[in-house]
Amino acid sequence: MKIGIHHRKGSFSDRWIEFLEQKNIPYVILNAFDNDIIKQIKENKVTHFMWHFNQNYFEDMLHARTLFRAISQVGIKTFPNEDSYWHFDDKVAQKYLLEALDIPLVKADVFYHRNEAEKYIENASFPKVFKLKGGAGSINVKLVKTKEQARRIVNQAFGGGFNAFDSKAIFKDTIERFSRQKSLHNFLRIIKWGFKGIFVDQQYKVFPKQKNYIYFQEFIPDLKYDIRLIVIGNKCYFLKRNTRDNDFRASGSGMLEFAPGKFNLEAVNIAFKAAKKLNMLCVAYDFIFDANDQPLVVEISYGFQPYVYDRCLGFYDQNLHWTETQVNLEYEIINNFLNEISLIQ
CATH class of the missing domain: 3.30.470.20 (ATP-grasp fold, B domain)
Incomplete structure (x- = not known):
C-alpha cells in the first residue's frame, strides 16, 4: 500500500500527512495538476490517492473529478470516491440524488426553461428560498418574499445570469460576524474580504456565470x-x-x-x-x-x-x-x- 496525496496547506491533507508519518505508512506528495500526473502515480506505485479538493478553487472543480475517474479505472482507490464527488457543491444534483434514494429533504423545485419557471411562480406561495447550485456558507442563498421578486430573479437567471460567488455578500457577512465577535482575527478577515468585496477576487472571476436554470426551496419559518x-x-x-x-x-x-x-x-x-x-x-x-x-x-x-x-x-x-x-x-x-x-x- 502506498498513498498519493495532493497537498494544500490548510486542507485535510495537513493531518493526513501527519497521520501517515505517525503510522509509518508509505506515501508520496504529488501535484495533481502536473501534466504527467498519471505517469507519476504509476511510477510511484500508488494504491490510494487522496485530495481534499475545494469548491472555491476553479481549477479543483475543473480537474479533480476527471483525474479521480481516470485513476479509478486502473484500480486505484480514491478519497473522495465517485459516489462522494460527482454531486459535490451542486445543490441541484443533490436534490435528484436524495429524491432517488428516498432520503427526507427540504422540498426543492428546479426549472430549466423560463416559461415553466414563470408558471411555477404564478401558482406558488411565497416566501421561497432561492439558491445557486454552488457556494458554501449561505453566500448564494436569498429569501424571495414576493412573486414580483421571484420574477426578477427568473429574468436574471434566464438573462445575464448570476456571478458564481457573491463577494459583497461575503464581505457583509464578515462585518456582521465582527460586530458579534470583535477580534483581531475577524478584523483582518474584514480587510481581506473588503478587497474581495470591492474588487472581486480574480480567483472567483474565472467561474462561469450561473444561468439558464432556477432553483427554489421551500421556506421553513421560525428557524433558530x-x-x-x-x-x-x-x-x-x-x-x-x-x-x-x-x-x-x-x-x-x-x-x-x-x-x-x-x-x-x-x-x-x-x-x-x-x-x-x-x-x-x-x-x-x-x-x-x-x-x-x-x-x-x-x-x-x-x-x-x-x-x-x-x-x-x-x-x-x-x-x-x-x-x-x-x-x-x-x-x-x-x-x-x-x-x-x-x-x-
Whole structure:
C-alpha cells in the first residue's frame, strides 16, 4: 500500500500527512495538476490517492473529478470516491440524488426553461428560498418574499445570469460576524474580504456565470438553528449553527455550539442510513426541522472546513449512544479510508 496525496496547506491533507508519518505508512506528495500526473502515480506505485479538493478553487472543480475517474479505472482507490464527488457543491444534483434514494429533504423545485419557471411562480406561495447550485456558507442563498421578486430573479437567471460567488455578500457577512465577535482575527478577515468585496477576487472571476436554470426551496419559518451532522464510518459528529440576527440562514453565521442539546435523534439515524445508501465514507449533512420536528436534509458534502470540528465534544454511534471524546476528523477520514470500511454491508 502506498498513498498519493495532493497537498494544500490548510486542507485535510495537513493531518493526513501527519497521520501517515505517525503510522509509518508509505506515501508520496504529488501535484495533481502536473501534466504527467498519471505517469507519476504509476511510477510511484500508488494504491490510494487522496485530495481534499475545494469548491472555491476553479481549477479543483475543473480537474479533480476527471483525474479521480481516470485513476479509478486502473484500480486505484480514491478519497473522495465517485459516489462522494460527482454531486459535490451542486445543490441541484443533490436534490435528484436524495429524491432517488428516498432520503427526507427540504422540498426543492428546479426549472430549466423560463416559461415553466414563470408558471411555477404564478401558482406558488411565497416566501421561497432561492439558491445557486454552488457556494458554501449561505453566500448564494436569498429569501424571495414576493412573486414580483421571484420574477426578477427568473429574468436574471434566464438573462445575464448570476456571478458564481457573491463577494459583497461575503464581505457583509464578515462585518456582521465582527460586530458579534470583535477580534483581531475577524478584523483582518474584514480587510481581506473588503478587497474581495470591492474588487472581486480574480480567483472567483474565472467561474462561469450561473444561468439558464432556477432553483427554489421551500421556506421553513421560525428557524433558530440548523445542525451539521458528519458521519465518518461508524461515528456521527454534531455541531449546532444558530441563525444570524433577523435572518433565516445558519450556515456561515459563525454562531456555533458543540454540546449536543435536545433535538430529534432521528436525524442521526437518518444520517447513518443515508451514508450507506450514498456509499460515502464521509458525509456532512445540514439538517433543519419542520413544524412537526421532523428532520429534513438541506444539502450534503464530502468535505468541510478543517479544524473547526476539533471543538466537537464526541460522537454518536449507530445505536444513537453518545460518547464524549477528543475529536480529529481528518484522522478519522484517513483511518477509515485505509481500512476500507464498507458502508454497504
